Amino acid sequence: xxxxxxxxxxxxxxxxxTRPPRATRSKLGRWALFFAMIVIAVIMLYPFxxxxxxxxxxxxxxxxxxxFSWLSWKNLSAxxxxxxxxxxxxxxxxxxxxxxxxxxxxAGFAFSKLRFRTSTAVFLVIVSAMMVPLQAIxxxxxxxxxxxxxxxxxxxxxxVYAALGTPFSVFLFTTYxxxxxxxxxxxxxxxxxxxxxxxxxxxxxxxxxxxATVTVLQFIQIWDDLLVGLxxxxxxxxxxxxxxxxxxxxGRTTSIPELMAGSLISALPAMLVYLGFQRYLVKGLTMxxxx
Amino acid sequence: MxxxxxxxxxxxxxxxxxxxxxxxxxxxxxxxxVLVGPSGCGKTTALRMLAGxxxxxxxxxxxxxxxxxxxxxxxxxxAMVFQNYALYPHMSVEKNIGFxxxxxxxxKSEIKRKVExxxxxLHLTDYLERRPKALSGGQRQRVAMGRAIVRSPRAFLxxxxxxxxxxxxxxxxxxxxxxxxxxxxxxxxxxxxxxxEAMTMGDRVAVLRGGxxxxxxxxxDLYDHPINEFVAGFMGSPPMNLVRCHVRPGNDRVxxxxxxxxxxxxxxxxxxxxLPASGLDVVVxxxxxDVIITDASSPNTIKTRVERREAxxxxxxxxxTHLDSNADTASSDPGALRDISRRAPLVAKMxxxxxxxxxxxxxxxxxxxxxxxxxATTGVTLRRR
Amino acid sequence: MNVxxxxxxxxxxxxxxxxxxxxxxxFALPAIALVVGFIGVPIxxxxxxxxxxxxxxxxxxxxxxxxxxxxxNSNLWTALQNNALLLLAVPFALGLPLVIAVLLHQRVAxxxxxxxxxxxxxxxxxxxxxxxxxxxxxxxxxLNSIIHxxxxxxxxxxxxxxxxxxxxxxGITFVFTMIGTNTMLFLTGLxxxxxxxxEAARIDGAGRxxxxxxxTLPHxxxxxxxAFVMTVIALFSALFSLIFVMTGGGPGYATTxxxxxxxxxxxxxxxxxxxxxxxxxxxVLTGIVGVVQLRLIGSNE
Numbered sequence: 001x002x003x004x005x006x007x008x009x010x011x012x013x014x015x016x017x018t019r020p021p022r023a024t025r026s027k028l029g030r031w032a033l034f035f036a037m038i039v040i041a042v043i044m045l046y047p048f049x050x051x052x053x054x055x056x057x058x059x060x061x062x063x064x065x066x067x068f069s070w071l072s073w074k075n076l077s078a079x080x081x082x083x084x085x086x087x088x089x090x091x092x093x094x095x096x097x098x099x100x101x102x103x104x105x106x107a108g109f110a111f112s113k114l115r116f117r118t119s120t121a122v123f124l125v126i127v128s129a130m131m132v133p134l135q136a137i138x139x140x141x142x143x144x145x146x147x148x149x150x151x152x153x154x155x156x157x158x159x160v161y162a163a164l165g166t167p168f169s170v171f172l173f174t175t176y177x178x179x180x181x182x183x184x185x186x187x188x189x190x191x192x193x194x195x196x197x198x199x200x201x202x203x204x205x206x207x208x209x210x211x212a213t214v215t216v217l218q219f220i221q222i223w224d225d226l227l228v229g230l231x232x233x234x235x236x237x238x239x240x241x242x243x244x245x246x247x248x249x250x251g252r253t254t255s256i257p258e259l260m261a262g263s264l265i266s267a268l269p270a271m272l273v274y275l276g277f278q279r280y281l282v283k284g285l286t287m288x289x290x291x
Numbered sequence: 292m293x294x295x296x297x298x299x300x301x302x303x304x305x306x307x308x309x310x311x312x313x314x315x316x317x318x319x320x321x322x323x324x325v326l327v328g329p330s331g332c333g334k335t336t337a338l339r340m341l342a343g344x345x346x347x348x349x350x351x352x353x354x355x356x357x358x359x360x361x362x363x364x365x366x367x368x369x370a371m372v373f374q375n376y377a378l379y380p381h382m383s384v385e386k387n388i389g390f391x392x393x394x395x396x397x398x399k400s401e402i403k404r405k406v407e408x409x410x411x412x413l414h415l416t417d418y419l420e421r422r423p424k425a426l427s428g429g430q431r432q433r434v435a436m437g438r439a440i441v442r443s444p445r446a447f448l449x450x451x452x453x454x455x456x457x458x459x460x461x462x463x464x465x466x467x468x469x470x471x472x473x474x475x476x477x478x479x480x481x482x483x484x485x486x487x488e489a490m491t492m493g494d495r496v497a498v499l500r501g502g503x504x505x506x507x508x509x510x511x512d513l514y515d516h517p518i519n520e521f522v523a524g525f526m527g528s529p530p531m532n533l534v535r536c537h538v539r540p541g542n543d544r545v546x547x548x549x550x551x552x553x554x555x556x557x558x559x560x561x562x563x564x565x566l567p568a569s570g571l572d573v574v575v576x577x578x579x580x581d582v583i584i585t586d587a588s589s590p591n592t593i594k595t596r597v598e599r600r601e602a603x604x605x606x607x608x609x610x611x612t613h614l615d616s617n618a619d620t621a622s623s624d625p626g627a628l629r630d631i632s633r634r635a636p637l638v639a640k641m642x643x644x645x646x647x648x649x650x651x652x653x654x655x656x657x658x659x660x661x662x663x664x665x666x667a668t669t670g671v672t673l674r675r676r
Numbered sequence: 677m678n679v680x681x682x683x684x685x686x687x688x689x690x691x692x693x694x695x696x697x698x699x700x701x702x703f704a705l706p707a708i709a710l711v712v713g714f715i716g717v718p719i720x721x722x723x724x725x726x727x728x729x730x731x732x733x734x735x736x737x738x739x740x741x742x743x744x745x746x747x748x749n750s751n752l753w754t755a756l757q758n759n760a761l762l763l764l765a766v767p768f769a770l771g772l773p774l775v776i777a778v779l780l781h782q783r784v785a786x787x788x789x790x791x792x793x794x795x796x797x798x799x800x801x802x803x804x805x806x807x808x809x810x811x812x813x814x815x816x817x818x819l820n821s822i823i824h825x826x827x828x829x830x831x832x833x834x835x836x837x838x839x840x841x842x843x844x845x846x847g848i849t850f851v852f853t854m855i856g857t858n859t860m861l862f863l864t865g866l867x868x869x870x871x872x873x874x875e876a877a878r879i880d881g882a883g884r885x886x887x888x889x890x891x892t893l894p895h896x897x898x899x900x901x902x903a904f905v906m907t908v909i910a911l912f913s914a915l916f917s918l919i920f921v922m923t924g925g926g927p928g929y930a931t932t933x934x935x936x937x938x939x940x941x942x943x944x945x946x947x948x949x950x951x952x953x954x955x956x957x958x959x960v961l962t963g964i965v966g967v968v969q970l971r972l973i974g975s976n977e
Contacts, residue, residue, distance in 0.1 A: 034784050040776055041793045044855070047800065047808040050818070054811065065816065099710075107707035114700030126707060129715045131966025133913030135935040136959035139942050139952040140721035141714065143732050163714030170707050183377035186344050190448075191391035191438070192365040195699035201394075205381040224801035226917040231943070242803045242917075249807050249921045256811070263804040274799035275792060282864055346693045361691060 048264075055261035062257050072257035079254060080244055080262045081237075089240040089266075092154050092229065093222045096161035097215055100169050103162065104214065108173020109203050113185055114195065123174060130167040134160070134227060142231055156232040157240075161222050169214045176210040177203070213280040216273060220281075223270045241266040293355030293445040294320045295341065295478055300350035302336050302502075310336040312502035313350070318446075321476040323469065325493030327483055328525070333502035334482045335450055341480060342371050342448050355445060365394075370439035371448040375455065376431045378423035378438075384410075385419040388437040395442075409441040412471065429460045436468065440475060447472065447479040453488065465491055486526050490514065498522050520670040523576050523663060529608060531576045532637050535667060538573050540566045547575055547662075549636075550613045552593050557659050564664050564673045573673065576663030579608065582639035583656045584647075592654035595637065597647050609647055611637040611655065719959065722952045730949035738949075746953050754929045755937040755954075758843055759961075762911055762933065765847035769854040769907050770900065776855065777862035778888070791863070798856030802914065806921030809849040810836065813922075839930040842923055846931050849918055854910065858903045865899035866892070908965050912958060934958045 054062060061067035076082055110116070111123045134141070141160065150156035180203075188202045189195075204211075229243040239247075245262050248254040274281065295318040302311040311333040318324040326334040339345040340352060343364035351358050359367055370391070379387050388409055389402045397405070410416045413433040423431055432452060439447055452468070453461045469492045472479050483489055489496045490510040498505040498513065498521075506518040517523035517531070524530040537548040545556040545566065560566065567573065585592055595611035613636060639655060647653065664673040690698070727742055728735040746752055776794060780787055797805065812818045813835045823831050835845035869892060877887045916935050919925055925932035925940060932940065935958060942951030 030784060033779060033782055036779060037784060037787075037790045040779070041790055043852075044794050044797055046812075046818075047797055047805060050808045050811050051804075103706040103710055106703035110700040110703035114696050114703060116697035116700040116704075119700060119704065122704065122708060125716075126711050128966060129711050131909070131962055132715055132719070133909070133935065133958060133962050135913055135916070135938050136955040136962065137715065137718035137722055138938055138955055139730075139732075139948045140718035140725060142942070143948065144718065144721075146732075159710070160714060163710045166707050166710050167715075181375060181377065183373040183375055184379065186342075186364075187371065187373060187377035187438075188379070188390075189344070189364045190342050190369065190371040191442075192394040194363070194365060195696070195703070197394065199703065202379060206379075208381075220799055224799075224803070224917075226801070226803050226920060227939075230920075242801045245807065246803045246917065246921050249803075249810075250924060259807060260811075263807055267800045267804050270799040270801070271796060274796070278792070278795065282860055343692060346691045363692070363695070 051260045051264045051267070054257050055264055057257045059255040059257055062255075072255065072261050075255075076258055076261045079258045080248065082241070082244075082262055082265055084237065085239055085241040085244040086265065086269075088154070088233070088238050089223055089242070089269075092157050092161065092233075092240055093219055095154065095158045096165065096222050097218050099158060099162035100165040100218055101211060101214060103166055104169030104173050105204065105207060105211070106199055107166075107170045108177050108207075108210075109199055111170065111174040112177035112180075113182065123170070126167050127171045128167075130171065134164060138227075138231075145232055151232050151234045153235075154233065154238060157228050160228050160232055161218075161225070164228075165214075165218045165221070169218070172214055173207065173210055176207060180206060209280070209283075212277060213283050216277040216280045219273050220270050293478060294318060294322075295324075295446055295480065296353045297337070297341075298351045298353070300337070300340065300352050301348045302333070302340060302345065303348045309502050311340070314499075314502075314504050316497055316504060316507060318478050318480060320478050323472050323479045323481065323492060323494040325481045325483060325489040325496045326499060327486060327489035327496055328499035328505075330484060331501075332499040334484075334499050336502075337499070338371075338448050338450055338480055338482045341446075342369060343367050368442075368444050369446040369448055370442050370444040372435045372439050372450065372452045374451040376423075376435040376452075378431055378434055380423055382422070383419065384415060384421050384423070384426070384434050384437075387423065387434055388415075388441050391438065391442045405441050406437075409437045412440065413437050413467075428456055429464065432456060432460075432464060436471070440471060443475070444477065447477055447481075449479065449481045451483055452481075454483070454485070461488075468492065486528065490526065496526075498525060500525075516672070516674065517576075517663065518672050520574060520576070520665050523665070527578060529579050529638050529640070531578050531663065532582065533574050533576050533665070534636055535572055536575045538566055538571075538575065538664070540568060547657075549593050552613060554593060554657055555591050556657070556662055560662065560664070563675055565675055566664060566673060572667045574665040574667050574670070576665060577637070577657050578661060579638045579640035581658035581661040582611075582637055583658055584639070584641065584645065584653055585656045587654045589654065589656060591659075592656050593637075595653050595655055597649050597651045597653060600647060600649055602643070605643060607641045607643060607645060607647070609639045609641055609653075611639060611653065613637075722955050722959070725949050726953035726956055728949045730952065731946055732948045735949065742949060742953060746950055749950075751929055751932070751937060751941075752954065752957075755932050755934045756957075758929075758931065758933050759912065761843055762847050762850065762915075763908070765851050766904070766907055766911065768851045770858060770903055772851065773855050773858035773903070774862055774896075774900075776859045777866055778892075780859070780863055781866045794859055795856045797853070798860070802853055802917035803921055805849065805853050806918040809845070809852070809918070810922050813845045836923055837927065839927050842927060842930045846915070846918060846922065849922070850911065850915065853918070854907055858907065861899050861903045861906075862896060865896045869895050905965055905968055909962055912962050912965070934961070 055072050056068045056070070058067075058069045058071035061069060107126070111119055145151055145156040145160065148156075150159065184206070185198050185202060188198045193201060224242060226242050226246050229240040230246065233239060233243070241262070245259060245266060248262075249259055297314045297316040300311060300314045301309065304310050314333070314337055316324070326337060328334050336345060340347050341354075343359070343362060347360050352360055354367060354369065379390065382390065385406055389406045392402045392405060406419070407416070410419055413436055415430070415433050415437060418426060418430060418434075423434065426434065432455075435452065439449075449468075453464050456464060465488060468481075481488075481492060490513075493510055495507055496510050496513050497507040500521055506513060506522050508516070513522065513526055517526060520533055524533060534549065539546040539548075540561045541558075543558045545558065545560045547554045547556060587594075593613060595613055597609055598612050599610040601608040601610075637655070641647070665671065666673055725735060727739055728737050729742075730736075780791055780794070784790075810817075813833070815832065815834045815837075819835070820832055823833065833841075835841040873891055873895075874887055877891055882890070912933075913935055915933055916939065919931055919933065919936045923931040925936050934954060938951050938954045938958065941947050941954060
């Protein structure tokens with residue numbers, strides 16, 4: 001756990017130990033290993049290969065199994081309102097993450113440093129909500145959100161995503177702040193801060209690595225999700241990209257090359273976030289057992 | 292600037308843990324008050340109550356004449372230096388020092404001026420841009436100090452600020468902090484477990500034990516006239532020798548039996564002390580430096596053998612046992628003497644040029660004017676007030 | 677420097693501890709409200725509605741017979757059976773990543789690049805991976821191309837098209853989607869292994885397999901446990917995207933799992949009450965796994 005709790009250092013990445021590579025392996029063994037790695041890489045890259053190659057065909061070329069053209073890319077926006085959908089995804093994603101952070105950060109601070117009478121029990125209840133899959137409460141949730149009139153715009157989806165992401169963020173922030181010495185907050189309080197001031201001017205800046213972890217994990221989670229967007233955003237003009245793709249795919253009338261082009265676009269943002277912030281992702285995943 | 296008054300302040304943790312028990316203490320404006328005691332004696336709790344980080348169970352605590360029991364820390368206008376410094380990791384040294392001023396709403400130019408002034412006082416001018424991570428322990432300590440002094444608060448509260456430094460730096464910063472405090476003249480409450488710090492830094496020293504105040508006095512008075520065995524044993528290194536003895540006040544002298552050897556002490560002790568007339572056991576205390584080697588022909592000597600010898604360079608500590616060691620080290624107070632009882636009955640502090648070896652038989656004298664007498668059951672001094 | 681006591685408002689009389697607690701409670705309140713409102717309350721509602729006939733607007737109390745009816749519904753048993761069969765994928769979803777992590781841990785040239793490549797599919801939506809998987813298993817898909825290339829030109833598979841094979845195809849896709857996450861977990865675990873332990877064992881004459889079994893694997897046990905829990909939870913609650921895109925639950929009910937059954941019952945058949953009831957069953961199933969997970973976290977704190 002400490003790896004996340006100490007301010008990040010250059011050598012602090014848990015997935016990059018200082019151990020030198022093994023030199024004892026035979027030359028043949030090394031080549032066999034390298035070959036195995038290549039094979040796995042090919043398998044893991046297969047989805048990208050399919051998307052790229054398929055999207056570079058017209059529907060006719062796809063059915064014929066040969067030839068390449070930009071036609072599907074050119075027609076893409078006519079089939080899928082890709083710009084609108086990416087925009088919707090971005091709005092829902094950012095707003096949800098913002099809510100998750102705004103709600104999770106003070107709660108983590110409270111559960112770790114400002115403990116109140118029942119805080120441990122409350123914390124455990126919130127954390128155990130991590131285990132509740134949306135499907136288990138899907139029907140009442142859907143009816144509630146609909147009755148509140150929130151399925152018309154983005155708010156229904158944003159709040160549901162926020163509620164689903166909050167338990168994890170509360171857990172992560174609480175664990176993170178437990179590693180921050182109490183004296184740091186006390187110093188701020190003696191220096192003249194109130195609790196809100198301490199939250200805003202000390203806790204928030206200190207929590208930057210934890211904030212990054214929550215943001216990256218939730219971004220990928222929400223950007224890639226289907227169910228919430230499918231049910232809690234009723235206007236087709238406000239559909240996120242995954243919903244747009246899934247609905248077209250399920251309809252089985254859309255040109256597959258165009259679907260693949262759309263898929264590629266939808267996959268891009270999450271991949272970029274992923275490659276840029278891999279470190280925070282690993283930390284978030286192993287939170288709780290990595291020490 | 293302000294005076295500080297603890298009036299029967301008590302802190303109870305949970306249901307029955309009395310961390311601080313009826314503490315009454317007055318710190319005058321500008322005074323450097325050291326709270327000293329072993330760990331768990333309540334000194335840090337007392338300080339935290341003063342800072343407003345801990346509630347007061349009963350009693351009243353005032354700063355500058357106003358009761359602050361329920362006043363928020365930010366409204367107390369006191370500055371605190373923490374043991375682990377608690378520097379804000381995301382701010383430069385400059386921002387760290389100026390943080391309280393910024394919260395207070397001082398103007399930018401004023402903050403800059405004050406921070407630079409404080410930095411100059413603490414020799415931090417070259418490090419203002421650095422983050423705490425990039426500083427040495429001593430520099431971090433200075434930043435913590437700077438954060439306190441820049442505010443010109445009504446009081447400084449310091450919680451073992453030197454305990455994370457190495458020995459040499461500690462000595463250096465000890466002088467530095469005392470110097471700065473004297474210049475600024477701000478009432479200071481300084482918590483430490485180190486009696487050397489207490490002796491060298493405090494205008495007055497308050498010794499605490501088990502949440503109770505034992506004695507408040509100037510360092511020298513504390514050293515010369517400890518009020519009980521605990522204070523006697525705690526202040527001074529090595530601690531005072533405490534030996535349970537038979538004492539017989541006579542007409543012109545006081546006879547003290549160390550085992551079956553008898554030493555005569557001047558008669559005035561019978562007037563300055565309430566010595567039991569019937570010759571009951573008392574605990575006699577002698578500072579190691581008051582155990583003096585003489586030659587065997589001198590009167591009033593105790594014959595001893597050297598058990599251990601610790602050369603400290605500037606001085607030698609010699610652990611002695613009586614040759615006929617029937618006398619026990621004893622005390623009414625097992626806690627105070629837990630360590631002492633394992634030692635030889637007498638420890639003497641001697642100059643480095645004295646040649647002694649383990650096994651030597653030495654005649655020692657007790658410096659006649661510097662004996663202490665404590666009640667064998669209560670541990671309280673028998674000195675009249 | 678006057679102290680703020682004389683004209684202090686009434687709130688100031690609260691003890692410091694009380695004030696800290698009040699601040700703490702207020703800070704936690706939004707999180708509590710969100711979780712209670714959007715997760716806690718619906719659980720209670722689900723219990724209530726599971727005893728009713730409910731179409732989303734009006735509900736009629738039926739009583740416990742809704743439960744007996746539900747358990748007589750063969751669709752529920754099919755879904756539960758599908759979930760149980762999919763559990764067979766879990767060993768692969770753990771074993772393959774373990775092997776991959778160990779290979780990566782050998783640090784052959786370019787291992788960092790390989791690592792990034794192996795993890796990359798983790799970033800992609802399961803909607804997209806489902807689309808790709810559909811291409812893989814399709815009649816003119818990659819799988820048949822491979823089979824033909826291997827010389828079996830008369831063999832043509834269509835795994836998603838048949839009840840007997842659709843679930844297997846879904847399971848294979850699931851294993852693929854879990855590889856990145858689990859490999860990442862195991863690699864992190866391996867990185868925390870003290871290399872001097874392995875070296876000491878090697879000096880003691882232990883072979884490579886021996887070292888793996890006696891040192892590496894026990895060290896990884898916490899990570900394997902965590903991966904197991906995460907994998908099972910994903911299996912119960914994250915397949916929706918794959919199923920929605922690849923099979924729509926079919927053919928027939930061949931790939932309808934509990935979570936998909938809930939969706940179908942509620943939104944295709946409009947039977948909200950029964951769907952809520954199914955939700956509770958899923959809740960209990962994941963709850964069992966969740967308790968294991970909490971104990972895992974707890975044992976490490």
